Each structure stands twice: as C-alpha cells, then as structure tokens.
Amino acid sequence: MSTVSHKNPYSNCILHAKSAMYYWRGTGALSIKTFTHGRAYYHAGQGHFAVDEGNYLLLNDGQEYSITIESEVPVESFCLFFPEMMVSEVYRSLLTSTEQLLDDPFLPVPKSIDFVERTYTDTWLTASLSQIKTEYTSKRLDHTWLEEKFHELAQGLLNVHRQVHQEMVKLPSLKASTREELYKRLHLGHDFMAAYFHQPITLTDVGRVACLSTNHFIRSYKQLFGISPHQFLTEKRLQEAKRLLLHTEMPITAICLEVGFQSSSSFSGLFSKRFSMSPSQFRQKK
Numbered sequence: 394m395s396t397v398s399h400k401n402p403y404s405n406c407i408l409h410a411k412s413a414m415y416y417w418r419g420t421g422a423l424s425i426k427t428f429t430h431g432r433a434y435y436h437a438g439q440g441h442f443a444v445d446e447g448n449y450l451l452l453n454d455g456q457e458y459s460i461t462i463e464s465e466v467p468v469e470s471f472c473l474f475f476p477e478m479m480v481s482e483v484y485r486s487l488l489t490s491t492e493q494l495l496d497d498p499f500l501p502v503p504k505s506i507d508f509v510e511r512t513y514t515d516t517w518l519t520a521s522l523s524q525i526k527t528e529y530t531s532k533r534l535d536h537t538w539l540e541e542k543f544h545e546l547a548q549g550l551l552n553v554h555r556q557v558h559q560e561m562v563k564l565p566s567l568k569a570s571t572r573e574e575l576y577k578r579l580h581l582g583h584d585f586m587a588a589y590f591h592q593p594i595t596l597t598d599v600g601r602v603a604c605l606s607t608n609h610f611i612r613s614y615k616q617l618f619g620i621s622p623h624q625f626l627t628e629k630r631l632q633e634a635k636r637l638l639l640h641t642e643m644p645i646t647a648i649c650l651e652v653g654f655q656s657s658s659s660f661s662g663l664f665s666k667r668f669s670m671s672p673s674q675f676r677q678k679k
Contacts, residue, residue, distance in 0.1 A: 406474040406543070407529060411467040418459040423475045423505070425546070426450040426460075427522060431468030434461045434588060440510060440581050441602065443588035448512040449522075451550070454505055471526050475547065481505050483547040508550065509557050511580040512587065517549055563617055578603040579617050582610055586622060590629040591653040596622055630654060631667050638676045645672045 406422075415433075426435065432445040437458035444450045452458060454477065462468050484506055486494065493500070525542055528534045561572040582603035586594065599622060600607040614622050630652040637648045646657055654660040665671050670678070 406476060407525075408470060408472040408474070409526070409529060411469045412462055413464045413467045415460065415462040415468075418457075420455060420457045421452065421474060422477065423454040423480060423508070424452050425473045425518070425522070425550075426452065427471050429469045429471070430466060431462070431464040433468060433470065435459065436461075437510060439602065439604070441585045441588050442512055443584075444512060448514050449518060450510075450512050451508050452510055453508055456510065471522065473522075473525075473543070473546065475543065478505065479543070480547045480550060483544060484551055487548070487551065506551070506554065508554055509577055509580065511577075512584055513553060515549075515553060518546070521546055521549070560617070564613065565616065575613060576617065578605055579610070579613055582614065582622070583618070583625070586626055587629060590626055591633070591651060593653070593655070626653070627663060628667075631664060634660070634664060634672065635668065635675070638672060639679050645676070648672070 426433070426444050427449045428444050429446050432443050435442040435444060435450055435452075435458055437452055437456050442450050454475075481504065485500060489500065521542065525539065528538070557576075558573075561569070561576045564572045564575050566572045566575065582599045582605070585599055585602045596607050596611065600610040603610050605613070611622060618625065620628075633652045634648050634654075637643055637651065638645075641648075643651065645661075649657050649660040652660075654663075661671055664675070668675060
C-alpha cells in the first residue's frame, strides 16, 4: 500500500491505496480508517475491529495497532491522519470564549483528546469523506479547501465524543470514571462480535475479550445497546446472509455456514421470521 505526497501537509495525511493481501504493524497518529470493496481487520490494544463500507474505525494518537487484509479482490482504503494536536486545538477554540480567543489567540493547547477506540457509523462522516475522496482521486484537490475539511472533521469527531459520553449515562454507576471504563469494555466485546460473527464464538469468549464476567457483560450490554448479545449476533448474521443472497450465487446451505449458523433449518426459520420470506424466495425476488 502506498500514499501520494503533495506539498501541502494536509495532503500527506491521506492514505489511499488498494490491496488484496496486506499486513502492517506499527504506531500511528489520530486517524479515521475507512474501506470499500472488502474488509480490513485491526487489532489495537485489547480491541479487535472489522472495518468495511458500513463503518469507520477511530484510533488515538500513539496507539500501536496491526492491520490485516486477506481478500480475493483488492480492498480500497481511504484513511485520514490528523496532524499532531490539531483536534486539541479545535477543542480549545470551542471551549474558550470569544473574548479570550481575541485577547490571546495562541493559548496553550490542552492535552490530546482520549477518544473511545471503536467502530462508528456516523452518516455525517460518510458524506464528508466522500467529498474529500472525490477531490483527492480526481487530482483537483484545493489545499485550502482540504485544510478546512480537516478542521470540520475534527469538530465532528468532538461532537461524536460528546455523544459517546451521553451514551455512557445509560450505564448504572455513580462514578463517571466507572461508567467510562465499562462503556469501553462493552464496546470491545461488541466490536469483537461484529468482527467475528461468522465464527463459532461464545459469550464466554466475548466476555474474556471485554475483561468482564459473562453475566456482567450480558446484563450491561442490554443496558447500553437495548438488545442482548445473542440478538445482535443473529441480526448481524442475517444481514450478511441477505447481502450474500443478493450479490453472490453461493448455495443457500453454504451461505448458512458462511455467516455463522450451524443449522440450515434454524437459519431458514430465522430468515423467514426476519424478512417475511424464506432464503430461496428472497433470492428469487432479487
């Protein structure tokens, strides 16, 4: 994988490449990871993440991580790396009054923001990245416009950061630090299930990844997400089966096993209940 360099420093913060087989391990800046035409797997800290067209991954500055791509077709990456302390500078400008900013526009920047490292599905980011990618790949990139876009993305990430802390309130604890830690651990388990839903994982496996007892994970997961881990896994598998029925010619039995179901009859029954028709009827109507 390779990156294209330009004179403007913000252009150097973009990684756009294609690869069917790829592995890399190292440390990076605060970054947004996106992929199309396939899936990339990340391992960062205690987290396991799968990134594809439906989400993006946010990793903090200085985080060590590895990325693995193993695909039959080239997977396209489009990743943005924020200049050091840029997001913190935007954060300071949002918190500081206009009077203070006028009196001292170069106040010391606070320490870097500690984002929750997880996959996200914000529509605002999808639209912004699509704009940037279009300009970048067409070679029409205006450097001033790109710099503005990075600042807009930084402010957007801070809004997401605020929403995340609002979500933490759903968890029962008097201490904010306890809620934050539990939230992070629950998302470790959630992202693990989302990444390996097609494998025969158990809730014991998931709880171990989240560093929580199985019962504690199940109870707290329901409080945060509003559904049980089993319900999430079932829905994830059914949605992937739907995609494969629409876009491949794989036999239905093979699809059943591919997405993680062990029984064809169970898969057919669950699919019929979810989509009001059997897998074979769904394929015929496509």
